[in-house]
Amino acid sequence: MIPRAFIIGWPVAQSRSPLIHATWLDELRIEGAYERIALPPQELEGFLATFAERGFVGGNVTIPHKEKAFAACAATTPTAARLQAVNTLWMESGKLHGENTDVMGFLASLDEDVPGWGKTLKKTAVLGxxxxxxxxxxxxxxxxxRRIVVVNRTKARSEELRSRFDGSIELADPGDLPNALTNVDLLVNATxxxxxxxxxxxxxxxxxxxxxxxxxIVYVPLETALLAAARRRGLRTSGGLGMLLYQAVPGFTHWFDVRPRVTPALRARIVADIEGKR
Ligand SMILES: NC(=O)c1ccc[n+]([C@@H]2O[C@H](COP(=O)([O-])OP(=O)(O)OC[C@H]3O[C@@H](n4cnc5c(N)ncnc54)[C@H](OP(=O)(O)O)[C@@H]3O)[C@@H](O)[C@H]2O)c1
Known part of the structure; x- marks a missing residue:
């Protein structure tokens, strides 16, 4: 039987992950499959308990299942445990394992687009x-x-985020943005x-x-109005596509036993899809 992986979400039609994994399977000539499964919340528990019997080796998890999938895991990486959410699942020694690869995906993308970005991080601002x-x-x-300012519309949600991390997180309302952006070394839109x-x-x-x-981190469109405005001002920028591509690497490695690479060809294929040219 060929190894089969999945992406589960509700909805899931918008996901580019099937195209990323299909491209790697093709490129690496691996006989395998990656299937898109629209899974309503009430079916999640049953799916996670039985996917291995149904021939799946693991898969990706997207909104709204990341927290519940974390809770169903027998083992998780320290990053997933800290975030209490997983986006990547695999079976190991008959047990469900989970990881959150968004962290590594975000960092790998920023490292690639803006080498050295992390050298001065006195103040950062995160929207969302x-x-x-x-x-x-x-x-x-x-x-x-050292100092992260979180700016979000719903105060209760930013307070909840701050409560997960010790110190160093400040909160600001969207109305306080001019102040929040003063002296910021890195601004990230995560809304x-x-x-x-x-x-x-x-x-x-x-x-x-x-x-x-x-x-x-928004990647449709590839260049958001925020990035275009930053570019016009001569600021260095990083879009969301790299994060999407890099976060996919660990899952593929777990399921198909080969570490794939984020190549210009992969990027070009996903860009063509986003731009509707495929
Ligand atoms: N590049 C990648 O690989 C990657 C990975 C993950 C996510 N993303 C993208 O990141 C974005 C956020 O994802 P998520 O998983 O964090 O979603 P989420 O948990 O639903 O959070 C959405 C965030 O956007 C804010 N927001 C939504 N509509 C808003 C509005 N009309 N006005 C002000 N704020 C608004 C929300 O604020 P409230 O709390 O006030 O509702 C919240 O902070 C999505 O666009 C997603 O596609 C990209």
């Missing part, structure tokens, strides 16, 4: 307080960020604003210093 923002705050702390079909992210970058880096 959802699951992705949580992973990014953790990633920034792991690289020595869904600016994504196709979502409201625009309206933000004035004027308070950012000239050495600031601007990252946006």
């Amino acid at each position: 307080a959802g699951g992705a923002a949580r992973a990014i705050v953790y990633a920034l702390l792991s690289r020595g960020a 869904s604003l600016g994504m196709v079909g979502q409201p625009p992210l309206e933000i004035d970058l004027a308070p950012l210093p000239d050495h600031a880096v601007v990252a946006d």
